[in-house]
Amino acid sequence: MKNYFKPNLLLSIPSLHFSRQNPKLYFHTNTHFVEQLQHSKTLNSVISIHSNILKIGFLTDTYTTNHLLNAYLRQKEIQNAHQLFDEMSQPNVVSWTSLMAGYINNRKPWVALRLFETMPKDQVLPNSFTFTTAINACSFLADVETGRKIHAHVEILGLKSDLVVCTSLVDMYGKCNDVVEAQKVFDTMVYRNVVSWTSMMVVYVQNALGEEALLLFREFILFMSPNHFMLTSVISACSSLGRLVTGKVTHGAVIRRGYDGNDVVASSLVDMYAKCGCITYSRKVFRLIVNPGVIPFTSMVVGAAKYGQGNLSLDLFEEMIERGIRPNDVTFLGVLHACSHSGLVDIGLEHLNSMYTKHGIVPDAKHYICAVDMLGRLGRLDEAYQLAKTISTEAKEVALLWGSLLSASRSHGRLDLTVEAGKKLLELKQQLAGTYIKDATYAFYAGDMSSCTRGTEIMNVLRELELRMKERGYVSGSKGLVFVDVEEEAEEAIVGLHSEKLALGFSLISMPRGMTIRIMKNLRMCLNCHEAFKLISDVVKRDIVVRDLNRFHHFKDGLCTCKDFW
Known part of the structure; x- marks a missing residue:
């Protein structure tokens, strides 16, 4: 470690000690050093002030040394800060808490927790800020067990009415996916402010409970x-739910309160409109940002890719690079999606290989899943299959992986891979899809009419649509789409009751004529439903937007924005 203190050399420098018998001079000198430290901008300036403090003999003053400690921490000099801490004659609770916070900011929260455990041995009692810092370390680590122990100390010491401590507990439990405990802390808070309310909303959003966030x-x-932080949370909830109407209302509130120039809010709006299938609105909001950073750029890259505008996505990525904005791993997911859905497999593989070599980003499973998808679409199925077998992922990612391979294998006539991929998908048992209409949410399950709202009416609408489609020459393409042993008639019925068709039927009987229908599905859309939705959009003269596991499909006048390439 580089030693900026050089104690052996400094011993030869005569020290000038100001007697505390002259309090005016002592106070003036003390204040002077503190002001210098607060305004220090560089490491060299901090070292210079440190040297002067040492010469005059002020290192024994805890107040001054704490400011020096924080000055080193602002320069990310955690080792030098810790050395200074160790040399302090009487570090107080502020010293301990500052060093703990420094380690959290330097992404070493486990060291902060070790310091917290050591405090009682040095007979230093933690205060509310110390507890908040320790709880934040648990949040960073998602260490709910240690968090509960600290929570118990909070209760014992009578700090459960402390606003800052309780807000940090809400955040900690949320990041540990313990929504119930977060809610308990929030409900028992004596006083709440906008920060604590926002923290609880963020807990809901981060745990896929967008509806609860909007109710709160x-x-x-x-x-x-x-404030703008809370409005950002509301917008994020609308994004997760695909709640376009509520998102637009929130956008209006943002404009009325003058937050539309805020980069964080604008980025969330870009993301929300993109996820709700309004890429035009998303682009308009994006172009109003004066100096967009990596987050709004990434939102646009991903949004354009999922909406089938691959060239726009790649152009935005190039614009990022030209502006000197460093992309992140999510940016590359958008780029790879764009290449996959535009047939640009070689370009996509080039971007995949450049992630680490040019940008220092290590590709993860999601990036390789995109590569499998790209290879499969162009018929390079053996390469795709070999790569798919090497990827170990969570269940949701496995569904995406094998769904991509299934679609590609079916399109290119590889029955062996089609059957294997179909079996993998059936094992996952992910058949839920939702549709969002006005301010209400309705869920539909494939083949399940017992729990379906207005089921009889929906079936009548679907039967009528089928007759009108057959009049135009439509023939069901169900054969080969159901990978279980069922009779042909039963197979056709199962495909006919796919969840997105149920959602469509419900939308047609529930929404006014002319309104765009928006459906969210948690699996890849099948070929049969895709062909049917194209024709239905022309039959009923309605725009239909379906967001499936991979992307958006915007059906209008018998066509889809994916151009049958998804």
């Missing part, structure tokens, strides 16, 4: 006015 927001606005 409706409760909040009865008492207080939201």
Whole structure:
């Protein structure tokens, strides 16, 4: 470690000690050093001030040394800060808490927790800020067990009414996916402010409970006015739910409160409109950002890719690079999706290989899944299959992987791979899809009419649509799409009751004529439904937007924006 203190050399420098018997001079000198440290911008300036403090003999003053400690921490000099801490004669609770926070900011939260455990041995009692810092370390590590122990100490010491401590507990439990405990802490808080309300909303959003987040927001606005952080959380909830109408209303609130120039809010709006299938709105909001950073650029790259505008996605990526903005791993997912859905497999593989060599980003399973998808689409199935077998992922990613391989194998006539991929998907048992209409949410399950809202009416609409489609020469393409042993008639019935068709039937009987129908599906859309939705869009003269596991399909006048390449 580079030693900026050089104690042996400094011993030869005569020290000038100001007596505390002259308090005015002592206070003036002390204040002077503190002001210098607070305004220090570089490491060299901090070292220079440190040297002067040492010469005059002020290192024994805990107040001054704490400011020096924080000055080193602001320069990310955690080792020098810790050395200074070790040399302090009487580090107080501020010293301990500052060093703990420094380690968290330097992505070493486990060291912060070790310091927290050591404090009692040095007879230093933690205060509310120390507890908050320790809880934040648990949040960073998603260490719920240690978090619960600290929570117990909070209760014992009577800090459960402390606003900052309780807010940090809500955040910690949320990041540990313990929504129930987060809710308990929030409900028992004596006093709440906009930060604590926002923290609880973020917990819901991060744990895929967007509906609960919006309900909490409706409760909040009865008492207080939201700030831009809370509005960002509301927009994120709308993104996760595909709730376009609520998102637009929130956008209006953003404009009325003057937050539309905020980069964080604007980035969330870009993401929300893209995820709700309104890429034109997303692009308009993006172009209003004066100096967009990696987050809004990434939102646009991903949004354009999922909406079938591959060239726009790649152009945005090149614009990023030209502006000197470093892409992240999510940016590359968008780029790879764009290449996959535009047939640019070689370009996509080049981008995959450049992730580490040019940008220092290590590709993960999701990036390789995109590569499998790209190879499969162009018929390079043996390469895709070999790569698929090497990827170990979670269940959701496995569904995406084998769904991509199934579609490609079926399209290119590889029955062996089609059957194997189909069996893999059936094992996952992921058949749920949802549709979002106005301000209500409805869920539909493939082949399940017992729990289907207005089921009889939906079946009547679907039968009528089928007759009108057959009049135009439509023939069901169900053969080969169901990988179980069923009779042909039963097979056709199963395909006919895919969840997106049920959602479509419900939308047609529930929504006014002319309104765009938006359906969200958690699996890849099958070929049969895709062909049917194209024709239905022309039959009923409605725009239909379906967001499946991979991308958006915008059906209009008998065509889809994916151009039958998905």
